[in-house]
Amino acid sequence: MDQTSDISIVRNAVRTLLDCADDFFIMKQSVDALYNVFSRIAGVSPAQIGVDKDIILPSGKAISPSAAAHCLLEMKRTAVFLRGIHQSVLQKLNNRADKPVRILYAGTGPYGTLVIPLLPLFTPDKIQIDLLDINPASLEALQKLIDELQLNEYIGSVFCEDATTFTLSRNYDIAISETMLACLKSEPQVAVMQNIIPQLHPEAIFIPEEIRIDAALTNPKMEQDRLLYYENEAPPFRRIELGNVFTVNKKTLDIDRMQKIIEIPDEKDFPVLKLFTTVKVFGDELLSENDSSITLPVNFYDLRKKTAQHIVFWYVQGEKPYIESRVVRTPALYQTEIMNAL
Known part of the structure; x- marks a missing residue:
């Protein structure tokens, strides 16, 4: 499949997810469409769970690339995060249309699930993303996706570091990190928030908000x-x-x-x-x-x-x-x- 077709699939899928409310049939079709494109290009799928390994940090478990890939298939989770992030970007653009919205995405996994699908809805002068993940295999797979979908103009810096100790080197309008399980067990969501939020400008948005x-x-x-x-x-x-x-x-x-x-x-x-x-x-x-x-x-x-x-x-x-x-x-x-x- 050519690049133009892939970009069209991603753009159409994310637009549907933003507008389909709780129509789970349509939601699943759109998430499956994203998954088919992302898994084929990145070369990572949930079928590899157990083959690649989690990384155990002092602050919790950073899940493997294949486990992170599986998160995309949780359709309402994907849809609600994409909707919330899309709204936050629009809010920031309304407040500062003369400059791009700068986003830090910590814990990208191999697909950059919470941001990459949104990029074709904007132009690079409106949105710029820095990517952060501790697993080099995830970042390598994500770079394949970015290259194939021709999204490099949206990408600023890429950091292979621990989000719980990472030092911000620039101001961000939005910071995103979803590294959690139910009841905040095992994974380092709280530690990531404790590290990143105090470094943000008071008017910056952290997602999830609460x-x-x-x-x-x-x-x-x-x-x-x-x-x-x-x-x-x-x-x-x-x-x-x-x-x-x-x-x-x-x-x-x-x-x-x-x-x-x-x-x-x-x-x-x-x-x-x-x-x-x-x-x-x-x-x-x-x-x-x-x-x-x-x-x-x-x-x-x-x-x-x-x-x-x-x-x-x-x-x-x-x-x-x-x-x-x-x-x-x-x-x-x-x-x-x-x-x-x-």
């Missing part, structure tokens, strides 16, 4: 019936909302000071505490429960195995970041018990 994790008590049968429901009359459904346990955004980066205690009501019919991840990409573009692998609910605590009246939550960083918890006896003693747990 990640929040909320807790709720659930009834296992109601949860199962809701997922399996296909009839006209919905089955009874209820959760006991417990509130937010963790939020990270431009204003809440000092996670060492974030400990949240949750009171557990006596609700015997709702014995499983689940955590729910919501990703605010930009503006009204959100990924919520079950929209993608990064927002899958997580069974966190089973009150049938051990009762609790209060649970304290905090975030642990390191090679395997995760949300930790501890049952505390009384609210009056929880500060002491937290300090003993940390």
Whole structure:
């Protein structure tokens, strides 16, 4: 297939993804079209998962090129991020039409999934991208894609470095990094945000704008019936909302000071505490429960195995970041018990 055809496929696919709302059939067709072009040119596909390797960093796992390639196929995840980023670029262009919008994309993977499809919608004088990834194999594959699609005029610098320690050498209007799993487990999303956001101009946009994790008590049968429901009359459904346990955004980066205690009501019919991840990409573009692998609910605590009246939550960083918890006896003693747990 010639370059003109490939560019047309990419342009048409991304335009459809921006406009198709939640029409999942059309969304899947468009994502598949992007994948077919990108995988053929870059030479990387999810079929290679297990062959290429993840990179373990002091701040979490940088997934392999093939695993990163697979992220493109999560259609709503791809669509919502592309929509949010497209809106952020338009906003910046409206504010400064005389200069290109400068973007740093950290954690590109082999496809540059969150930016590369958008480039044919703009001219190089409107948008300029710096690319950052720690895996040289991903950057090599991405360069093939850029060359074949003739997008080099949009690309500034390419950095093979760790986004959690990278030092910015220029001002950016937008910084993008989606390096996460549900409940911010294993991957270095929080560490990337802690490093990059303080280096940005206060008016710069970081995408995603916010990640929040909320807790709720659930009834296992109601949860199962809701997922399996296909009839006209919905089955009874209820959760006991417990509130937010963790939020990270431009204003809440000092996670060492974030400990949240949750009171557990006596609700015997709702014995499983689940955590729910919501990703605010930009503006009204959100990924919520079950929209993608990064927002899958997580069974966190089973009150049938051990009762609790209060649970304290905090975030642990390191090679395997995760949300930790501890049952505390009384609210009056929880500060002491937290300090003993940390």
